[in-house]
Amino acid sequence: MTRSQRQSLARAEGLWFEDCGLIIQADSTLFRVSRDFLAARSPVFEGMLSLPAPRNADKMDGCPFVRLPDSAQDITVFLKALLYSESFEPYPAPTTFTVIASVLRMSHKYEVDALRKRALAHLSAVHPTKLGRWTRLQTPLFLLPPQPVALEIALLARQTSALWLLPIALYRVCEYTHESDIIVGTNDGQLGPVDQVACVKAIRWLETAGASKILDFLWVPATIMGCFSLPSLRCQTSRMKARIVAETWRESEPGTSALLPLTLWGEADWERLEVCDTCLQAMKGAHAKAKQEIWNKLPELFDLPPWTELERMKAEALR
Known part of the structure; x- marks a missing residue:
């Protein structure tokens, strides 16, 4: 990494610990965390970090250096949820959809079961499988504005194999999203062909x-x-x-x-x-x-x- 490239990177606030030995880059953000802590909580990171480092492997400040393809936002929220319990508490503690989505995406990808369950519990509470719970449901703040979030929740449920969320998630897509956006997609993504056809037929x-x-x-x-x-x-x-x-x-x-x-x-x-x-x-x-x-x-x-x-x-x- 050249000096100019390094100067363009920013340290994540609250996620740079001088006494830790692993530096992660996501987008243009750097995180310095405990290698052992991360490996103990994620089998994926454990496997990744247990591989022998090649002789020409990147290092920074003498630490192993890993570039991740994930967004800085997702990694920031994910690491904070791992390190600071108050940043993502179990349901019914208040949270936002942005936090839930980042935690669920990353915990699913990196197999952090405890966080995945916590994120799914938040979403499951507002995507009930029983009519009685639906009838008593008050729309949570994190579902607003409804149109883009409804579509994003459906995409997230597919991505993380949380199929029980989909009947209500797709119902909300039908309720809040025009057919053209269902087919063409929005800035928040595009449904897969199976869900596109199902939603148009359902409407x-x-x-x-x-x-x-x-x-x-x-x-x-x-x-x-x-x-x-x-x-x-x-x-x-x-x-x-x-x-x-x-x-x-x-x-x-x-x-x-x-x-x-x-x-x-x-x-x-x-x-x-x-x-x-x-x-x-x-x-x-x-x-x-x-x-x-x-x-x-x-x-x-x-x-x-x-x-x-x-x-x-x-x-x-x-x-």
Whole structure:
């Protein structure tokens, strides 16, 4: 390495320890860390560092010198997670998607199981495999803004073989990403051909048959047995008005996405109805059943294994 090349490099803040004997370069950033510490936590680094150094191997300040193909950001976050426990605490400690993504990419690549499990636990908490957990889920801050992050999470799940994240990750891609971006990609990446085709097919079903199924409770059956409003037809009229309004929510402007079935009718929307208790309970039951059926279908929509198999994968990965 020439003197001018060395002068263009910067030491990573908080990750340069003078008493340690390994120097790593990622992009134009240098890290000086303990060779033994890194090898003890990563089988990949252990294997890499155990190889005899060639006679002409690069050195810096008398230390072994390793160039990594990873981004400086990923390596910075990864090493901080290894060295400073407070920089990446277990779920439900607050964090950001940037941190989760860097930790997961690097811990998967370098086989640091403890950090990989921790990162997957953060993502799994907001990509549930049970409808009940989805219903109670509050959108975490690290999922915002939704469009690019949804796409990046789907790419990350594929890259790290975390398939149980994909039904919800791809559902969010369908919800927040226009079809052209699904096919062409964005600055955050491009889905693989399998996921591209699956998402385009899923959008068609979710916006048509799926949306109709989730709203059927508003007019099927036309008369609910035991309705207290007969013969005034107050309940039927209220249900029909609500269905007409809900139909407009399925529409989308060019370049935007329509509401999809799992969010098309929310808890607050029940207040739109002026119906008797019998009709209300019957409709809530029909809506819950339709929502469960759509949830059960999500893995199939995206050409993934069924929920039971995905849950098995999740349990094994997080064990």
